[in-house]
Amino acid sequence: MQQENTKTRYNDTELNEFRILIKDKISMAREELQELVGMLSASNSNGDDAAIAGKTLEDGSATFEKEQTNQLAARQKKFIEQLEAALMRIETKTYGICRSTGKLIPKERLRAVPHTTQSMEAKLKQA
Numbered sequence: 759m760q761q762e763n764t765k766t767r768y769n770d771t772e773l774n775e776f777r778i779l780i781k782d783k784i785s786m787a788r789e790e791l792q793e794l795v796g797m798l799s800a801s802n803s804n805g806d807d808a809a810i811a812g813k814t815l816e817d818g819s820a821t822f823e824k825e826q827t828n829q830l831a832a833r834q835k836k837f838i839e840q841l842e843a844a845l846m847r848i849e850t851k852t853y854g855i856c857r858s859t860g861k862l863i864p865k866e867r868l869r870a871v872p873h874t875t876q877s878m879e880a881k882l883k884q885a
Contacts, residue, residue, distance in 0.1 A: 765862050768854045772865070777848050780872050784841045787834055794831040798824065840873035847875075856880050 768776070847853035854863050858880035867878060876884070 766855075767851060767862065773848050773851065773853060776853060776868060776872060777845065779869065780841050780844050780848070783872060784838060784845075787838045787841065791831060791834040791838065794827055794834060797827050798831065837873070844873045858884070 844853060854865075854868055855861070856863050856877040856879075857875045859877055861877060861879075863874060863877045867874060874881075
């Protein structure tokens with residue numbers, strides 16, 4: 759642990775480990791996004807028929823579900839963008855360096871939240 763505290767960046771082997779982890783997460787996130795987009799497309803075709811039939815409580819429920827799905831899709835897109843930004847930081851060898859403190863973010867945190875740009879220390883100070 760002492761050696762890790764004195765490091766200023768992760769080596770290529772460690773960065774490759776994170777690259778694989780992030781690419782797997784991107785792949786899963788894209789699949790989930792496709793499912794959400796499919797749900798939105800399906801609800802759009804059903805929503806038009808419901809609008810013609812008139813407003814009911816079911817229409818309100820369908821609209822609420824569509825809004826929820828839309829929000830989930832937006833969050834998923836943002837998550838994918840953050841993961842892709844993390845891949846760029848791996849390429850520039852700046853991955854794992856806290857943008858607030860300049861210290862190396864522990865591997866445990868990066869494995870849990872691979873797109874993070876802050877250590878827990880900096881994140882807690884921010885809150």
